Amino acid sequence: MTINNSSRPQTSKQKSNFDVGLSRRFALDRIFQIACWTAVIIGLVALVVLLVDVVIDGLPRLDWTLLSEFPSRRASRAGLKSALVGTIWLMVLTAILTFPLGVGAGIFLEEFVKDTWYAKVIEVNISNLAAVPSIIYGLLGLSVFVRLMEPITGGRSVLAGAMTLSLLVLPIVIVATRESLRAVPDSLRQAGFALGATRWQVISSQVFPLAFPGILTGTILALSRAIGETAPLITIGALTFIAFLPPLSLEGLRTPFTALPIQIFNWVSRPQQEFHTAAAAGIIVLMVVLLLMNATAIWLRNKFQQD
Amino acid sequence: MKSWIRSSYKFSVCLSLVTLLATLTACDGGGQNAGSTNGETLRGDITIDGSSTVFPITEAMAEEFQIENPGTRVTVGISGTGGGFKKFCAGETDIQDASRPIKDSEMEACQQAGIEFIELPVAYDALSVVVNSQNDWVDCLTTEELQKIWEPAAQGKINNWSQVRADFPDQPLTLYGPGTDSGTFDYFTDAINGEEGASRGDYTASEDDNVIVQGVANDTGALGYFGLAYYEENQDKLKVVGIDDGDPSNGDGCIPPSVATVENSTYQPLARPIFIYVNKEALSRPEVQSFVNYYMDPANKDLVSEVGYIPLNDSVYQAIQTRLANQTTGTMFEGGSTVGVNLKEVLK
Numbered sequence: 001m002t003i004n005n006s007s008r009p010q011t012s013k014q015k016s017n018f019d020v021g022l023s024r025r026f027a028l029d030r031i032f033q034i035a036c037w038t039a040v041i042i043g044l045v046a047l048v049v050l051l052v053d054v055v056i057d058g059l060p061r062l063d064w065t066l067l068s069e070f071p072s073r074r075a076s077r078a079g080l081k082s083a084l085v086g087t088i089w090l091m092v093l094t095a096i097l098t099f100p101l102g103v104g105a106g107i108f109l110e111e112f113v114k115d116t117w118y119a120k121v122i123e124v125n126i127s128n129l130a131a132v133p134s135i136i137y138g139l140l141g142l143s144v145f146v147r148l149m150e151p152i153t154g155g156r157s158v159l160a161g162a163m164t165l166s167l168l169v170l171p172i173v174i175v176a177t178r179e180s181l182r183a184v185p186d187s188l189r190q191a192g193f194a195l196g197a198t199r200w201q202v203i204s205s206q207v208f209p210l211a212f213p214g215i216l217t218g219t220i221l222a223l224s225r226a227i228g229e230t231a232p233l234i235t236i237g238a239l240t241f242i243a244f245l246p247p248l249s250l251e252g253l254r255t256p257f258t259a260l261p262i263q264i265f266n267w268v269s270r271p272q273q274e275f276h277t278a279a280a281a282g283i284i285v286l287m288v289v290l291l292l293m294n295a296t297a298i299w300l301r302n303k304f305q306q307d
Numbered sequence: 308m309k310s311w312i313r314s315s316y317k318f319s320v321c322l323s324l325v326t327l328l329a330t331l332t333a334c335d336g337g338g339q340n341a342g343s344t345n346g347e348t349l350r351g352d353i354t355i356d357g358s359s360t361v362f363p364i365t366e367a368m369a370e371e372f373q374i375e376n377p378g379t380r381v382t383v384g385i386s387g388t389g390g391g392f393k394k395f396c397a398g399e400t401d402i403q404d405a406s407r408p409i410k411d412s413e414m415e416a417c418q419q420a421g422i423e424f425i426e427l428p429v430a431y432d433a434l435s436v437v438v439n440s441q442n443d444w445v446d447c448l449t450t451e452e453l454q455k456i457w458e459p460a461a462q463g464k465i466n467n468w469s470q471v472r473a474d475f476p477d478q479p480l481t482l483y484g485p486g487t488d489s490g491t492f493d494y495f496t497d498a499i500n501g502e503e504g505a506s507r508g509d510y511t512a513s514e515d516d517n518v519i520v521q522g523v524a525n526d527t528g529a530l531g532y533f534g535l536a537y538y539e540e541n542q543d544k545l546k547v548v549g550i551d552d553g554d555p556s557n558g559d560g561c562i563p564p565s566v567a568t569v570e571n572s573t574y575q576p577l578a579r580p581i582f583i584y585v586n587k588e589a590l591s592r593p594e595v596q597s598f599v600n601y602y603m604d605p606a607n608k609d610l611v612s613e614v615g616y617i618p619l620n621d622s623v624y625q626a627i628q629t630r631l632a633n634q635t636t637g638t639m640f641e642g643g644s645t646v647g648v649n650l651k652e653v654l655k
Contacts, residue, residue, distance in 0.1 A: 073367035073614050155399065234386065237356065237394065241366045241383035243373050256354070256382045266385065269359070269515050271540040271615060276517075 054287075058280030066281050070243040071263065075274030080282055082242045083263035086158065087227060087289065089246060090259055093162030094169065094226055095219070102170050102222075103215055106177025111203055130171035137168045138235025146236050154254025156237035158246055161257060164232050169222035176218020180211035213301040220297030224290055230261040240266045260286045348378040351594040356384035357391030357404030360490055360534065361581050363614035364430055365404050368602045371610065375601075379594045388490050389413075392584075396422055401589035402599070405582045406432070406490030408640035423587040423636045427603060427627055428650055431617040433535040433564035434495055434577040436548040439527050444468065444475050447549040447561035450576065453499045456482070456530065462507040468528060482510035483522040483531030489514060495532055498576040498646045520545065532577075535564050536615025552576055569617045576647050581616070587636055603627055619650065626654035 069079025109126075113119045141164030145153050153160040184207045192202035239258050246252035260282060267279035355365055362385050369381035386394065388405045395403035396417040408426070409417075417424060436453065438445050445468075452471055455461060468475040485492045487504065497503040513519055516533040523529040524544040538547050549561030558573025568574035583602065589595045601607060608618035619627070639653040 070370075071366065072370055073363060073610070234384075237384055237386065237399075239356075239382045239384040240362065241369055241381075243370065244380050256352075266359075266362075269517060270363070271516065271534075271537040273540060 051287075054280050054283050057277055058282070058284045061277045061281035062284055066278070066285065071241050071258075071266075075267075075270075075272055075278050078267070078275070078278055080260065080263055080285060082245060083258050083260045083282075084285065084289075085245050086238075086242075086257040087260045087286075089158045089252075089257065090162050090165060091223055091227060091293070093159065093253070094165045095223060097162060097166040098169055098173050098222065099219055101166070102173030102219065103177050105170070106174045106181065106215070107203065107208070109174070110178045110181040111199070111207070126171050126174055130175060133231075134168055134229050135231040135235055137164055138232030140164070140167065141232060141236045156239075156256055157254045158257040159253040160236055161233055161238055161259070164236055165226040165229060168229065168232060169226050172222040172225065173215075173219050176222070177211070177215050180214030180218065181207060183214065184210045209304075213304045216300050216304070217297055220293055220300075224293055227290055227293070228261055228286070230259075230265050233259055233262060234265075238262055260289070349376045349594045349597055350378040351380070351592060353379060353381045353402065353595055353598050354400045355382065355402040355404060355583075356386050356394050356400045358388040358406040358490060358581070359385040360388075360406040360432060361404035361429065361583065363536075364581075364611055364616055365402075365583070365602075367610040367614050368598075368607065371607070372598055372601050376594070376597070379598070381598065387488065389488075392416075395424070395584060395586065396420055398422055398586070401586050401592075401595050403584040405584055406579075407493055408582065408645055409584065409638050414638065424584045425587055425590065425631065425634060425636055426638050427583050427585065427599070427631065428580040428619060428623070428654075429583050429602065430581055430611045430619060431569045431578050432491075432581055433569050433574055433617060434491060434498075434532055434579065435535050435538040435564045436530065436532045436550065436577070437523055437538055437545040438531075438548055439523055439525075439529050440544055440546050441527050442546055444478075445546075445548055447551055449551045449553060450499060451553070453550070454501075456480070457484075457496070457506055458500050459505050459507055462509050478528045481522075481526050481529045482507075483519040483529060484510050484512060485516065485519070485533060486512040486514045491533060494579045494646070495577070497644055498579075503644070534615075535617070538564070539615060550574065550577055566612070566617050570620055572649060578617075580619075580645055580648070580650055587634060590634065599631065603631060623650050623654065626651060630654060 065077070066079050067084060068081055069077060070081050071083075072078040109119065109123065141160060145160040145163045146156055149160075153163070188206050188210070189202055192206050193199075197205075239256050240262055242256060242258045244255075246255040246257060264279050264282040264286065267275040267282065270276070353369075355369070362383060365383050369383055373379060373381055383404075384391070384400075388407055391400070391403050391405070392409065392413040393416070394400050396413060398420055403424075409424075436448065448471075456465055456471060465471065466480055468478045468480050471480065484495070484506075487506075492506070493503050496506045500506060511519075511522055513522075516537045519531045519533050520537055520541050523531040524541065530548075538545060547563055549563040551561045552575050554575070557575050558568070558571075562568050562574050564574050564577070569578045572578065583599075585595070585599055590599065603624065605621055605624040608624075611618040640648065
């Protein structure tokens with residue numbers, strides 16, 4: 001007590017330098033909290049309004065015909081069968097093409113390459129590629145995959161479409177892979193090397209498993225971007241009316257295709273109101289597919305994180 | 308290490324589940340393709356691309372044709388008239404949908420690639436000038452008045468209805484129309500302003516005609532133009548304007564767009580023919596031949612009106628069938644303009 005008393009002049013002097021001002025700081029806290037909430041609410045309200053609007057428009061039309069019928073001139077008879085199957089083909093193929101290429105490139109750039117000027121050039125270019133408008137990839141896909149590689153892709157085929165979409169999302173996958181690898185503490189790598197493990201052993205058994213959930217999330221988010229793309233697909237010549245499905249064989253890769261966004265785009269621009277309703281129902285279908293993909297991503301990530 | 312192996316196993320299980328799902332969905336398509344097994348049926352692919360204006364007609368034809376001929380696979384794209392011609396003249400498509408005749412530059416491209424084509428009109432589209440439903444002062448506009456509104460010189464100057472005609476009220480004039488990439492825009496500027504592509508730029512342009520519908524429907528002083536089908540679907544929201552071209556020889560006074568006025572060619576100059584171009588070499592394939600015959604069969608012209616376009620009359624159909632039978636190549640419209648063209652005359 002006495003000590004406290006004797007030191008009081010000093011503390012009061014400190015107090016004058018250090019203004020506690022708790023109430024003011026809490027007020028600042030509140031303001032920041034409110035600002036953040038507003039940001040969240042604005043985003044949510046916009047999303048909810050859009051969702052409710054689409055669901056109200058499209059729900060009456062959301063029936064089995066929509067999924068089981070091919071496109072038609074009659075709105076009541078028109079369905080998304082070829083578009084839905086086309087989208088599934090595209091997504092599966094894009095995933096198969098993107099995952100090894102993107103993750104491989106990411107691992108190489110993050111774990112193997114030395115810090116040289118060409119590594120930096122590659123790095124800057126990949127970041128820039130992520131921001132290139134999607135229609136540019138469409139033009140590239142048209143001249144390379146559709147025209148130059150016609151003997152392999154079969155022209156304006158589902159394979160050419162998937163390759164174009166893969167190009168489009170590769171930068172995103174590479175960046176996501178690198179970010180996830182970077183999040184793995186360096187001490188783990190050093191510990192591995194200290195125990196005499198080779199670089200391959202360190203990466204395959206230590207670093208990659210830890211980074212895998214993040215890589216997976218990045219990949220699925222990239223695919224979620226690809227699923228909504230229309231412009232590059234129309235550019236490479238994806239079709240709008242198609243009343244057959246690709247056969248499930250290698251030949252199926254080389255058949256023409258359509259996809260959900262293209263069908264929706266076409267229906268929205270029709271004069272008849274019934275087509276607009278069908279388009280709204282199509283948007284719901286696209287959204288459900290997208291949500292399913294995202295749900296799978298979350299489920300897979302949780303699965304791997306538990307292990 | 309172990310956990311990684313376990314998780315990679317799980318991942319492959321997941322992946323194969325996804326693939327299986329795709330397989331199941333795709334499988335019943337295989338069944339459909341195998342549907343036609345009798346020897347007489349046509350087989351083969353017919354690839355069509357081009358204008359989104361012609362798309363609904365081609366889609367309707369393809370849909371019905373495939374029901375009758377399940378062995379054929381008809382595909383239709385919407386790259387636009389220009390984009391479609393690039394593919395057509397590269398020999399990538401069999402049939403081209405076009406909302407305007409082929410241009411000289413496109414003909415050169417076709418010639419260089421050795422592609423010969425047969426030009427076939429398939430229907431009329433009536434470009435309709437519309438105003439807001441509350442607009443009670445306009446029932447009719449002359450082509451001069453339309454030119455006064457839309458010519459490039461009007462930019463920034465003509466922005467009130469009273470400037471268009473003296474007895475119109477003092478009401479701001481707002482304009483809506485298709486974007487410059489559209490065939491509708493090309494035709495309208497050609498027909499009204501006398502030069503393709505010449506238009507004022509200060510109007511609300513949209514490639515989606517439904518946006519123009521919405522714009523005009525919500526703006527009392529608005530004026531816009533698009534294909535007749537968009538007016539017919541929105542008659543309760545819009546008012547259509549009759550057109551007077553000042554030429555009594557093709558109908559005196561104000562003529563509103565309708566099936567009748569287009570068929571008797573009194574709705575001038577805004578009724579335009581739309582086309583398909585058939586690759587002559589592809590026409591030697593029985594499935595393409597059969598599809599084009601189906602397309603040009605007057606018995607199927609109900610399909611044209613069903614999707615909102617105006618069918619050609621029977622005498623034009625006859626002339627077209629002669630043209631098809633003779634495999635007459637080349638275009639009927641050197642120079643590219645179809646304004647005021649009488650199809651019966653040019654087909655002779």
